Every structure is written in C-alpha cells, then in structure tokens.
Amino acid sequence: MEFKDKVVLITGASSGMGRSAAQAFARQGAKLVLGARRRAEGETLVEQIRAQGGNAVFAPTDVTREADVDALVQLALSHHGRLDVAYNNAGIEGRSAEFAEQDSDNYDLVMNTNVRGVFWAMKHEIRAMLQSGGGAIVNNASVGSEVGFPNLAPYIASKHAVMGLTRTAALEYVQRGIRVNAVNPGMIDTPMQDRVWGGDAQARTTFTQQLPAGRSGSADEVTEAVLFLASPRASFVTGTGLLIDGGYVAR
Numbered sequence: 628m629e630f631k632d633k634v635v636l637i638t639g640a641s642s643g644m645g646r647s648a649a650q651a652f653a654r655q656g657a658k659l660v661l662g663a664r665r666r667a668e669g670e671t672l673v674e675q676i677r678a679q680g681g682n683a684v685f686a687p688t689d690v691t692r693e694a695d696v697d698a699l700v701q702l703a704l705s706h707h708g709r710l711d712v713a714y715n716n717a718g719i720e721g722r723s724a725e726f727a728e729q730d731s732d733n734y735d736l737v738m739n740t741n742v743r744g745v746f747w748a749m750k751h752e753i754r755a756m757l758q759s760g761g762g763a764i765v766n767n768a769s770v771g772s773e774v775g776f777p778n779l780a781p782y783i784a785s786k787h788a789v790m791g792l793t794r795t796a797a798l799e800y801v802q803r804g805i806r807v808n809a810v811n812p813g814m815i816d817t818p819m820q821d822r823v824w825g826g827d828a829q830a831r832t833t834f835t836q837q838l839p840a841g842r843s844g845s846a847d848e849v850t851e852a853v854l855f856l857a858s859p860r861a862s863f864v865t866g867t868g869l870l871i872d873g874g875y876v877a878r
C-alpha cells in the first residue's frame with residue numbers, strides 16, 4: 628500500500644497505459660482522480676476500482692482545453708484537499724504520413740494534445756502541489772523523445788517537447804519538493820498500437836520480431852516504472868526520462 632491515501636491524478640485513464648496505472652495505483656491505496664474524453668470508459672473503470680475497494684472519481688476531460696485540466700486538478704482539491712501525484716499520460720499518435728504530406732490539422736491536433744495538454748496540466752498540478760507541500764509528476768513521453776521515427780514527425784516533435792517541459796519544470800521546482808520525470812516507452816501493446824498498424828498483423832509481427840527484445844511491452848510494464856518514479860523510492864530522481872523499451876534506443 629505504497630500510495631495509501633495519496634491523491635493521484637491521471638489523464639488518459641480510459642485506455643491503455645493510463646488505465647493500467649489507475650488500476651495499479653488503486654491496488655496501492657491511492658485516491659484517484661481520473662480524466663479522459665470518453666465518459667463511459669472512465670465511469671466503467673471507476674466502478675471496477677470501487678468494486679475492488681478502491682477510491683476513484685472520473686471527470687470527462689479534454690486535455691487540449693486548459694479549463695478542463697484545471698477543473699480536474701480542482702476536483703482533486705475539492706474531493707481530497709491536496710494533490711500528491713500526477714501522471715500526464717493522455718496522448719495521440721496522429722496521422723502517419725511522410726513530412727512532405729503532413730497537414731496543419733494533424734500537426735495542430737497532435738501538438739495540442741501531447742504538448743499543450745501536458746503544459747497546462749503541469750501548470751495547474753504544480754500550483755496544487757505547492758499548496759500540498761510537494762509532489763511528483765510523471766509525464767508519458769516516448770522513445771520518440773530521444774530518436775526519430777519515419778512518418779510520425781508531429782508525434783516525434785511533440786514527445787521531444789514533453790521532455791523539454793519535464794526537464795525545465797524539474798529544475799524550477801527541485802528545491803520546492805516537486806519532482807518531475809517522464810517515462811519513455813517503446814512499442815507497447817495498447818489500442819494506440821492497434822491503430823498505428825491498422826490491422827496489418829503481418830507487418831506488426833515482423834517489426835516486433837526485429838526489436839532487440841523480440842517482443843513488444845505491456846502497459847503494466849510501463850506502470851511499474853510510473854509507480855517507481857511517483858514514489859519516495861525515487862526521492863533523488865528528477866528531470867529524467869526513463870526508457871521502458873526493451874533495448875530499442877540502445878541499438
């Protein structure tokens with residue numbers, strides 16, 4: 628029960644890695660404040676957590692809107708009076724296309740979700756954590772914050788930006804009790820990967836077999852890193868991006 632009574636906010640909790648993290652934090656005793664756009668998925672998750680004795684609330688949240696992320700933080704404060712941990716996980720991959728075929732709609736949607744969404748969430752989370760006497764923020768970036776990947780230029784740019792936000796906030800608040808880190812997952816089996824491969828199971832299998840580990844990762848494997856970075860076990864860790872990539876960037 629490492630997070631017993633800790634107030635933990637998660638964006639993008641309706642699916643994939645956010646959902647996995649919500650379930651794990653709940654098992655560790657956290658009081659969860661969950662956001663995503665899809666209400667039905669969010670409320671189903673809350674029901675499951677409560678049925679297992681956990682504590683969770685959900686609010687429909689679009690991270691591209693500063694008012695929504697502010698409201699999610701305010702929900703934590705009104706329900707629990709504090710905010711201890713924030714996992715800024717919501718993100719989209721955008722449309723795959725080579726650079727010369729990219730369009731501004733795709734660029735804006737990816738940047739508004741992955742960068743703007745993290746930026747304004749962090750602002751309001753940091754304000755709440757300063758009131759709470761400190762806290763830990765974990766952003767979900769990507770191996771794409773360290774290396775390029777063909778046909779995903781806006782996504783890759785957005786994830787490099789998330790590392791910039793992570794490092795800058797870490798420096799600004801390291802002496803005021805707030806640690807700020809990122810997880811940098813490699814290829815992880817979630818609905819996002821299903822969309823990226825678009826049902827081309829053969830291409831997905833071929834790509835996966837060529838990864839250093841010979842396999843993709845699971846959402847739960849990323850969650851283990853999130854729990855570590857959010858916990859007091861990581862008390863001297865800030866401004867870092869932790870690769871959970873089965874050796875992808877080491878090649």
Ligand SMILES: NC(=O)c1ccc[n+]([C@@H]2O[C@H](COP(=O)([O-])OP(=O)(O)OC[C@H]3O[C@@H](n4cnc5c(N)ncnc54)[C@H](OP(=O)(O)O)[C@@H]3O)[C@@H](O)[C@H]2O)c1
Pocket residue numbers: 638639640641642643644645662663664665666668688689690691716717718719720740767768769770811812813814815816817818819820
């Ligand atoms: N899967 C991978 O291989 C991989 C690798 C590296 C990094 N990542 C990163 O991991 C994070 C989680 O992705 P995933 O793989 O778990 O994909 P996923 O299953 O598609 O989950 C993405 C989550 O983000 C939420 N979301 C998207 N746009 C949002 C918005 N505007 N406002 C609020 N929530 C929004 C979605 O909820 P709603 O649709 O309900 O809003 C969903 O809960 C992303 O930041 C992604 O870039 C993924």
